Amino acid sequence: MSPLLEVQDATKVFGGVRAVDGCSFTVQGGTVTALVGPNGSGKTTLFNLITGYLPPDRGQVRFRGRDITGLDAGRLYRHGLSRTFQQARVFPHLSVQENLVAAGGYSWRQLFTRRVGRADRERAGRLLEEFRLAPVADLLASELSYGQRKLLEFAAVLMSEPSLVLLDEPTAGVNPVLVETMERHIRERHAAGITFLIVEHDMGFVMRLCDPVIVLDRGKQIAAGPPADVQANQLVLDAYLGS
Amino acid sequence: MHSLIQGVILGVLTGGVYALMASGQTLIFGVMKVLNLAQGAMVILSAYLAYQLHSSFGIDPFAAIPITTAGLFLLGVTVEVLFLRPLRREDRAELSLLVTFAIALLLEGVMSLVWKTNYRSIDTSYANGSWTVFGYQITLVRLWAFLMSAGALGLLYLLLNKTRFGRAVRATVQNPESARLLGVESTRVSAFGFGLGAATAAAAGSVYGLLYAFYPGSHYDLISLLLSIIILGGLGSIGGAIIGGLVVATSSAIVASTVSAAWSPMAFFAVLIVVLLVRPRGLFGTAARGAI
Amino acid sequence: MKGVPGMARAVVFFALLASLPSFNLAHWVLNLLVFTLIYAVMSSAWNLVGGFTGYPSLGHAAFFGVGAYAVALWFKHHAITSGYEPFVVLPMIGLFAAVLGIPIAAIAMRTRFDVFAIVTITLLFVAQTLAFNLHGLTGGAQGISITVAPFPPATFERPYYYVLVALLGLAMGITFLTMRSKLGLSLAAVRADEDKARGIGVRVTGVKLLVFAVSVGLTAMVGAVWAYYESFIYPQFAIDPLITIAIVLMTFLGGRGTLWGPVLGAGILEGAQQLFAYWLGGSQVYLIAYAAVFLVIMLLLPRGILPTIQDRIRRRRRRGTVNAVAVPPALPRAEVTVGGGAA
Numbered sequence: 001m002s003p004l005l006e007v008q009d010a011t012k013v014f015g016g017v018r019a020v021d022g023c024s025f026t027v028q029g030g031t032v033t034a035l036v037g038p039n040g041s042g043k044t045t046l047f048n049l050i051t052g053y054l055p056p057d058r059g060q061v062r063f064r065g066r067d068i069t070g071l072d073a074g075r076l077y078r079h080g081l082s083r084t085f086q087q088a089r090v091f092p093h094l095s096v097q098e099n100l101v102a103a104g105g106y107s108w109r110q111l112f113t114r115r116v117g118r119a120d121r122e123r124a125g126r127l128l129e130e131f132r133l134a135p136v137a138d139l140l141a142s143e144l145s146y147g148q149r150k151l152l153e154f155a156a157v158l159m160s161e162p163s164l165v166l167l168d169e170p171t172a173g174v175n176p177v178l179v180e181t182m183e184r185h186i187r188e189r190h191a192a193g194i195t196f197l198i199v200e201h202d203m204g205f206v207m208r209l210c211d212p213v214i215v216l217d218r219g220k221q222i223a224a225g226p227p228a229d230v231q232a233n234q235l236v237l238d239a240y241l242g243s
Numbered sequence: 244m245h246s247l248i249q250g251v252i253l254g255v256l257t258g259g260v261y262a263l264m265a266s267g268q269t270l271i272f273g274v275m276k277v278l279n280l281a282q283g284a285m286v287i288l289s290a291y292l293a294y295q296l297h298s299s300f301g302i303d304p305f306a307a308i309p310i311t312t313a314g315l316f317l318l319g320v321t322v323e324v325l326f327l328r329p330l331r332r333e334d335r336a337e338l339s340l341l342v343t344f345a346i347a348l349l350l351e352g353v354m355s356l357v358w359k360t361n362y363r364s365i366d367t368s369y370a371n372g373s374w375t376v377f378g379y380q381i382t383l384v385r386l387w388a389f390l391m392s393a394g395a396l397g398l399l400y401l402l403l404n405k406t407r408f409g410r411a412v413r414a415t416v417q418n419p420e421s422a423r424l425l426g427v428e429s430t431r432v433s434a435f436g437f438g439l440g441a442a443t444a445a446a447a448g449s450v451y452g453l454l455y456a457f458y459p460g461s462h463y464d465l466i467s468l469l470l471s472i473i474i475l476g477g478l479g480s481i482g483g484a485i486i487g488g489l490v491v492a493t494s495s496a497i498v499a500s501t502v503s504a505a506w507s508p509m510a511f512f513a514v515l516i517v518v519l520l521v522r523p524r525g526l527f528g529t530a531a532r533g534a535i
Numbered sequence: 536m537k538g539v540p541g542m543a544r545a546v547v548f549f550a551l552l553a554s555l556p557s558f559n560l561a562h563w564v565l566n567l568l569v570f571t572l573i574y575a576v577m578s579s580a581w582n583l584v585g586g587f588t589g590y591p592s593l594g595h596a597a598f599f600g601v602g603a604y605a606v607a608l609w610f611k612h613h614a615i616t617s618g619y620e621p622f623v624v625l626p627m628i629g630l631f632a633a634v635l636g637i638p639i640a641a642i643a644m645r646t647r648f649d650v651f652a653i654v655t656i657t658l659l660f661v662a663q664t665l666a667f668n669l670h671g672l673t674g675g676a677q678g679i680s681i682t683v684a685p686f687p688p689a690t691f692e693r694p695y696y697y698v699l700v701a702l703l704g705l706a707m708g709i710t711f712l713t714m715r716s717k718l719g720l721s722l723a724a725v726r727a728d729e730d731k732a733r734g735i736g737v738r739v740t741g742v743k744l745l746v747f748a749v750s751v752g753l754t755a756m757v758g759a760v761w762a763y764y765e766s767f768i769y770p771q772f773a774i775d776p777l778i779t780i781a782i783v784l785m786t787f788l789g790g791r792g793t794l795w796g797p798v799l800g801a802g803i804l805e806g807a808q809q810l811f812a813y814w815l816g817g818s819q820v821y822l823i824a825y826a827a828v829f830l831v832i833m834l835l836l837p838r839g840i841l842p843t844i845q846d847r848i849r850r851r852r853r854r855g856t857v858n859a860v861a862v863p864p865a866l867p868r869a870e871v872t873v874g875g876g877a878a
C-alpha cells in the first residue's frame with residue numbers, strides 16, 4: 001500500500017543552521033504516527049515544509065501520491081491536509097463558533113451570504129458537541145483557557161474533513177485531564193478514518209497512542225518503528241542524552 | 244557609454260549614504276519587527292541640525308556628525324521608551340508602525356515650525372569641488388560622504404560583531420525567544436537598537452544636506468526610497484540593505500544620466516515593483532510569508 | 536449594531552442628516568457639514584481596508600486625487616450639459632478607480648501589512664509626482680479647473696450635501712453588509728492572523744483585492760465631488776498626505792472595524808480641524824496637533840471610542856454571569872518570526 005504522505009530528502013537551511021537536513025520518511029494511511037526528537041531536531045520546520053508554510057530548499061513532499069512540494073497551505077487544506085500549531089492559533093476576536101465557520105470553506109458566491117448561516121451553525125454545532133465546546137460557543141476565542149483554545153484549534157481544522165491531520169504538540173502546556181481528552185478525540189477520529197502525524201514530547205502519550213514512531217535528530221530521521229523498539233534504540237538514546 | 248559609467252560612479256557614491264540610512268532601518272526591523280516610518284524624518288532632522296550648526300557656528304557637517312549622532316541616538320531611545328514600549332502587547336504589532344508614523348509627522352511639524360518650509364541645503368567651501376579621473380567626474384562631497392558612510396558601516400559591523408551588546412542584538416534578531424531565555428534583556432536591546440537605527444540616520448543626515456536640497460516634507464520620498472532598499476535587500480539584513488542601497492542609487496543615477504533627471508526619482512519605484520512581483524522576500528530575507 | 540434598534544438608529548440618523556439643509560444654516564456651517572461628510576465617507580471607505588482587514592493604507596489620498604482629476608478631465612472633453620451631470624458620472628469614476636485599484640492591490644498587498652503601509656505612501660508620492668509632471672494631462676502645478684456649477688448661490692452647498700449623504704449611505708451600507716457576511720468573517724480572519732487564515736482555506740488574496748477595490752472606488756467618488764465643489768484643483772491639495780492622515784486618525788479615534796466609528800471620528804475631528812484652522816492656520820501646527828492626538832489615542836485609547844465602550848459593556852455583562860471559564864488576556868496579533876526557530 002503506498003504511503004499517504006512521503007517526505008523525500010527535505011532540506012531547509014536558515015542562515016547557516018540546517019533545520020531540516022535531507023530528511024526522508026513516510027506516513028502510512030490509517031496510522032497515528034508520532035514524530036519525536038530532541039529540541040532543535042527540526043520537527044516544526046518539517047511541519048511547515050509539509051503543509052506549505054515554508055518552501056523547502058530541496059526535496060519533495062508527496063501526498064496521496066501527488067507532488068505537493070511548495071504548494072499553498074490553503075490549497076492543501078482544501079485537499080484534505082490540515083495542521084495545528086504549537087501555540088494554538090485561533091482567531092482571538094472571533095467567537096468560538098465563528099472560528100469553526102471560518103475554517104469551513106466556502107465558494108466565491110458564498111462570500112456574500114450570511115456570516116453564520118443555518119448550515120454553518122449545524123456543521124459547527126456537530127463539532128462543538130463532539131468537543132464539548134457548545135457551552136462556550138458564543139464566547140470570544142480570547143476568553144477561552146489555553147486548553148480550550150487547543151481543542152478549538154483541533155476542532156476547527158476538522159471542518160474541512162481532512163484525511164491527514166498534523167498535530168504540533170497537542171498536549172504541550174495543558175493539564176492531565178485535557179491530555180486524556182485530546183487522546184480520546186484523536187482515537188475517535190482515527191477510528192473514523194483520519195490519519196495523524198503528531199509531534200510530541202510527552203513520551204507517555206506517544207507510547208500509548210502512536211505507532212509507528214519516527215525519531216528525528218538534527219534534521220534527519222534516525223529511527224522509525226513501533227514505540228517499544230524505538231525506545232530501546234541506542235541511537236535514539238544517544239540523541240536525547242547527547243553523547 | 245560614458246554617461247552610463249558616470250551614472251554608475253555617481254550611484255555608487257550616493258549609494259553609500261543610502262546604505263547607511265537603510266541599515267539603521269533594517270536593523271530596527273530586525274530587532275523589534277517594527278518598520279520605523281520615522282527613519283526618513285530623522286535623516287531630515289539631522290540634516291537641519293547640521294545645517295543649523297553650520298550656519299550658526301560654522302561647524303562643518305562632517306564634524307557635526309558626532310553631535311547629531313549622539314543627539315538622535317538619545318531621541319531614538321526616548322521614542323522607544325516613551326511611545327513604543329508602553330503599547331500593550333496585543334496592540335504592538337499593529338500600532339508600532341503607526342506610532343512611528345505619528346513620530347514622523349511630529350518631527351515634520353516641528354521642523355516646519357522651526358525652519359519653515361522652504362528648501363535648504365548646506366553650502367560649504369568645497370561643495371563644488373570635484374576631481375576628474377579618466378574623464379569621469381567625481382564630486383568631492385559625494386566621495387567624502389561615501390567614505391564616511393563606509394566608515395560608519397564599518398563601525399556598525401564592529402559594534403554588532405565584536406561587542407557583547409552587538410551579540411545580544413544579533414541573537415534577538417535571529418530568535419527573540421531563545422535570546423530572552425539566554426538572558427538577553429529584550430527591552431534594553433529594543434531601546435538601544437532603535438537608538439542605533441536613529442544614529443545611523445543622523446550620520447547620513449548630516450551629509451544629506453550637502454548632497455540634496457531638502458525641506459520638512461522630504462521625509463516622504465526618503466521613506467519610500469528606504470523601503471525599496473530594505474525590501475530589495477531583505478527585511479532585517481544589513482548586508483542586504485547595503486547592496487540594496489547601492490543598487491537603487493545606481494539605477495537612479497543611471498536613469499538620470501542616460502534618460503532624464505526628471506524621472507530618476509521613480510527608478511526606486513520600478514525596483515520596488517519588480518522585487519514585490521518577483522521575490523518579495525528580497526535578496527537576503529528569510530521566508531516570504533510569516534514563518535512560524 | 537444589531538437588528539431593529541440598529542436599523543432605527545440608522546434611519547433616524549439619515550433622516551436627521553437629510554433634513555439639516557432645510558434649516559436656514561449659515562454657509563460656513565453647511566460648508567463644515569460638507570467637509571465632515573467628505574471625511575466621513577472616506578473614513579468609512581478606509582475602514583474597510585485599514586480597519587476590517589488590518590491593512591493600514593497610508594496612501595488613500597492618491598485615489599481621492601484620481602477621482603478629482605478624473606472628473607476634471609472628463610469635463611475637459613465633454614461639455615457639461617446640466618449642473619447635475621458631474622454627479623451622474625460618479626459611478627463611472629468609482630468603477631474606474633476600483634479597476635485601477637486591483638492591480639495595485641495585487642502588488643502592494645503581497646507583503647505584510649506594514650510593508651503595505653509604506654508601499655501606499657510610495658504610491659501617494661508617485662501619484663503626486665505624476666500629477667505635477669504630466670502637464671498635458673493634469674495641468675501640472677497650474678492645476679485644472681471644472682466649470683463652476685450653475686447652482687444658485689443661496690443653496691449652493693445643497694446638491695453636494697445630498698450627494699455626499701447618499702455616498703455615506705452607500706459606504707455604510709457596504710460596511711454593514713460586509714460585517715454581516717462571510718466576507719466580513721474572512722476579513723476578520725485575515726486581520727487576526729493572515730497566515731492561519733490562508734492555512735484554513737480562507738480566500739485571502741481575493742478578499743483583500745475586493746475590499747481594496749471597493750474602498751478606493753468610494754474614495755475616488757468623494758474626490759470627484761470635492762473637485763466639483765471647489766471647481767479648481769491643485770495637485771498638492773488633491774493628493775495631499777494630510778488627507779490620508781486625517782482619515783486614518785478619524786477611523787482610529789472612532790474605532791476601526793466598527794460601522795459608526797469612522798463617522799463618529801469624522802464628526803469630532805472635522806469640527807475640531809476647522810476650529811483649529813480658524814484659530815491657528817498654517818499646516819505645520821495641524822501636523823503637530825494630528826501627530827499628538829494620534830499618539831495619545833494609540834497609547835491611551837488604542838481601540839478607539841466605540842470598541843472601548845462596547846468592551847466595557849461586554850465586560851460588565853460578563854461579570855454578572857459566574858463563569859467557569861478562565862478569562863486570559865487577549866492574544867496578540869500573530870507574531871511573525873523572521874528566521875528559523877528551533878524544533
